[in-house]
Amino acid sequence: MEADQIERVRDFNRYYTGRLGLLTDNYLGQDRPLGQARLLFEIGDGCDLRDLRARLALDSGYLSRLLRGLEDQGLVTVDVHPGDGRVRVARLTDAGHRERAELDDRSRDRIAGLLHGLTRDQRDQLIAAQNQVRRLLRLATVGIEHVPAAAEPARDCLRRYAAELDDRFPEGYDAANLTPPAEMTGEQLLAYEDGRPVGCGLWTHLETDVAEIRHLWIAPEARGLGLGRLLLQHLEDGASTDGVTTVRLGTHTALTEAISLYRRSGYHEIANYSESPYNQLAFEKAL
Amino acid sequence: MEADQIERVRDFNRYYTGRLGLLTDNYLGQDRPLGQARLLFEIGDGCDLRDLRARLALDSGYLSRLLRGLEDQGLVTVDVHPGDGRVRVARLTDAGHRERAELDDRSRDRIAGLLHGLTRDQRDQLIAAQNQVRRLLRLATVGIEHVPAAAEPARDCLRRYAAELDDRFPEGYDAANLTPPAEMTGEQLLAYEDGRPVGCGLWTHLETDVAEIRHLWIAPEARGLGLGRLLLQHLEDGASTDGVTTVRLGTHTALTEAISLYRRSGYHEIANYSESPYNQLAFEKAL
DNA sequence: CCGGTTCTCTGACTCCGGTCAGAGATGTGT
């Protein structure tokens, strides 16, 4: 890694931090303290205090006082949860909605004022560049971890994967085809973003030096980051260090992005090696 | 302006704000309060408290206390200014320099950790996109103002402009050739970034419907933003609303960026119309 | 030398964000 690259990124961050005053005054600009303003935004249409605390990582006493403040201003009501008398539910009053909309408008106006100095093309360029920055930062912050095959978040990903296949395959997908934890001989990887699993993949032995990659899946909210390629790379690396020299995989013609990923990643099509009805195409790559 | 564009920019800002914790911990991560940490960075090698206050916009009492805190920790010394007994000068001790370097390292490590997940190419892409974002934001935040010809910041820009010409022209440049405020019949524009003038330009009548653009200059620190084009546009607009239909300008062969700006902006070369020795080339554009 | 100005420091405040411990009400499993 070049020290130069680090400095450039830091430099940008400094610049952006300095500008954030201009950019993110969702909250400020009102006489309202920041904590309360955040709450105004976070209380959508009714919200358990329990959830609020978890989402904003607030102390229960602190949250209570913040809400009390908003209540005193008539922006929020706090009522007992209908189902559970211990829980309270916060809800914006009409005035609260107006207040929130006003904060929102203010923020929007600010950005509009900023963009006003640019031409339409320049605005588009700005947005494209911001998307690129975000895409790469998201990719950089995703963590890829080794997990036991039976790990709950991994099974969770596989369930979402199966549900998607069932949706996309004309013939549907039977979740019984998912690799059962017991049969796993290789590695199961999980990709996390901000603690939430956003992708999975596993490899398992076909022969001593031949592995099969299965169930490579990226959650919809994390697509377009290049995460599929990254996971695939990790899977190959893991298999390779385990002595595997050839990886194969099967896929379905409906999964066009996956197929193009495999081709881009150096896989070539081979004759089908599996009897699974979903594996309409087969690919192979020498490591 | 598209509401959509505004929302996208806001969305990016929200994302980036959320990530700033990861990105800008120059300051945090130490047990040191943020105010003190900022001071550690801002006190280069010796610095008048007066300047510090101005730069960081701090209350004098507050600054005093912050420095006292750093002094107690042996990171800073505050001495009387040699030339002026009222003024104090803050200086980092060796321990202060070490502390600062440590904060700096910590921040650098953090970024390095972030970039580690990216390939070299992706890092380059990230930096390029960040530069683009910054470039456009800077351009968007530059303010262009009408100022009286004799305004001090305007004369200041012209002096810097003259100094640069003197440096770049093989034959040097005689500042007496700058348009004196008294002879101005058109408009003088000044570009500001964060309150500092970063560019100037003026137009003045040659005939009732013909104007000459002069002294279009962008400060070195603001080059590459597209500001020259923006200023030129504003000058043309101003002249146009004043009834001008033709603008001319003269320039020097050494000013290659300017020449290319003029060509890109629709100017075509004409025969020289001025007796100024510095106007080796002449351009014209119909508005 | 004197009056006004500049610069710094001190003390006394105010908010806000955040933490902690415990009380009280409500739910849940046995």
Place this chain on the structure above:
DNA sequence: ACACATCTCTGACCGGAGTCAGAGAACCGG
């Protein structure tokens, strides 16, 4: 019905950020 857990609220804190007014020292112009 009981013990135990869950959820919220209250009171009592703390430290940091920031403001304000005024005192005191140093400078400057006349």
